[in-house]
Amino acid sequence: MAARVRALETILTQKGLIDPAAIDVIVDTYETKVGPRNGARVVAKAWSDPAFADWLRRDATAAIVSLGYGGRQGEHMQAVFNSSDTHNMVVCTLCSCYPWSVLGLPPVWYKAPPYRSRAVIDPRSVLAEFGVELPADKAVRVWDSTAELRYLVIPERPAGTEGWDEERLAALVTRDSMIGTGLAREPEAT
Amino acid sequence: MSRHDAARLSPHLPADSDGPVFAAPWQAQAFAMVVALHERGLFSWDEWAHTLSTELKAPDAAADGSDYYDCWLRALERMLASKGVVGAPEIDDLTEAWHRAARATPHGRPILLENDPGA
Numbered sequence: 001m002a003a004r005v006r007a008l009e010t011i012l013t014q015k016g017l018i019d020p021a022a023i024d025v026i027v028d029t030y031e032t033k034v035g036p037r038n039g040a041r042v043v044a045k046a047w048s049d050p051a052f053a054d055w056l057r058r059d060a061t062a063a064i065v066s067l068g069y070g071g072r073q074g075e076h077m078q079a080v081f082n083s084s085d086t087h088n089m090v091v092c093t094l095c096s097c098y099p100w101s102v103l104g105l106p107p108v109w110y111k112a113p114p115y116r117s118r119a120v121i122d123p124r125s126v127l128a129e130f131g132v133e134l135p136a137d138k139a140v141r142v143w144d145s146t147a148e149l150r151y152l153v154i155p156e157r158p159a160g161t162e163g164w165d166e167e168r169l170a171a172l173v174t175r176d177s178m179i180g181t182g183l184a185r186e187p188e189a190t
Numbered sequence: 191m192s193r194h195d196a197a198r199l200s201p202h203l204p205a206d207s208d209g210p211v212f213a214a215p216w217q218a219q220a221f222a223m224v225v226a227l228h229e230r231g232l233f234s235w236d237e238w239a240h241t242l243s244t245e246l247k248a249p250d251a252a253a254d255g256s257d258y259y260d261c262w263l264r265a266l267e268r269m270l271a272s273k274g275v276v277g278a279p280e281i282d283d284l285t286e287a288w289h290r291a292a293r294a295t296p297h298g299r300p301i302l303l304e305n306d307p308g309a
């Protein structure tokens with residue numbers, strides 16, 4: 001595969017369609033600069049700043065860009081808030097659409113057929129495999145991402161974090177909690 | 191050594207708790223080429239999602255998703271062919287040239303296409 005990719009890169013460079021230096025910048029960006037820490041900062045701000053949370057609810061794309069995390073595919077973002085009666089979970093049944101700008105590249109399981117097919121049909125058993133047991137009366141809502149619209153789950157703020165600053169709060173926000181296959185960490189677990 | 195440790199020790203592969211995001215450098219290159227071509231306007235992201243989806247749903251695709259970037263590369267080639275940019279024969283020829291160059295290059299030296307003895 002390596003030789004084939006090199007061949008493609010050579011052809012596309014010769015045709016003036018790509019610039020190898022720009023390719024290196026993209027690789028470097030996704031390897032080192034973009035990742036779930038971006039999303040964790042969005043969640044921590046939403047927990048501590050009601051005005052930001054409100055903006056995130058109304059126009060997540062703009063609210064997220066205001067923190068410097070812009071999408072490269074021109075996709076729209078929607079923030080879905082977990083509450084005491086609803087748990088949200090995100091999948092892409094079509095392929096692997098994912099909010100790259102706030103979560104980086106998707107984990108292996110997100111791209112794999114079992115998750116893509118089962119998340120919609122039987123979300124509770126998928127959640128159980130991730131170690132998430134929800135009360136029976138809590139609704140599970142599954143959001144199917146598309147190329148145009150990606151979702152970010154805003155997990156519930158753990159109890160016992162009153163007065164915490166955003167940086168401390170962000171450390172409780174895991175990648176899985178923003179996909180909906182996990183919950184935010186409890187304070188004593190950090 | 192666990193998979194996670196191996197990922198951490200590899201300086202150029204991004205890692206998360208599931209291991210490296212890319213399992214090999216060529217996957218990162220293939221990923222970045224699609225991002226760059228989309229930014230250049232060669233195709234919309236919607237077109238890309240559908241092309242990739244077709245490859246991921248092919249009957250011979252791996253059930254565990256381990257061939258995700260193989261599908262990604264096939265989707266890229268399919269997209270380039272449909273846009274009239276380059277067809278499979280041209281890619282095949284140059285791939286073979288890279289293989290010949292690699293075999294003709296002494297160990298430890300950078301592999302250059304100019305090293306292809308068949309060129």
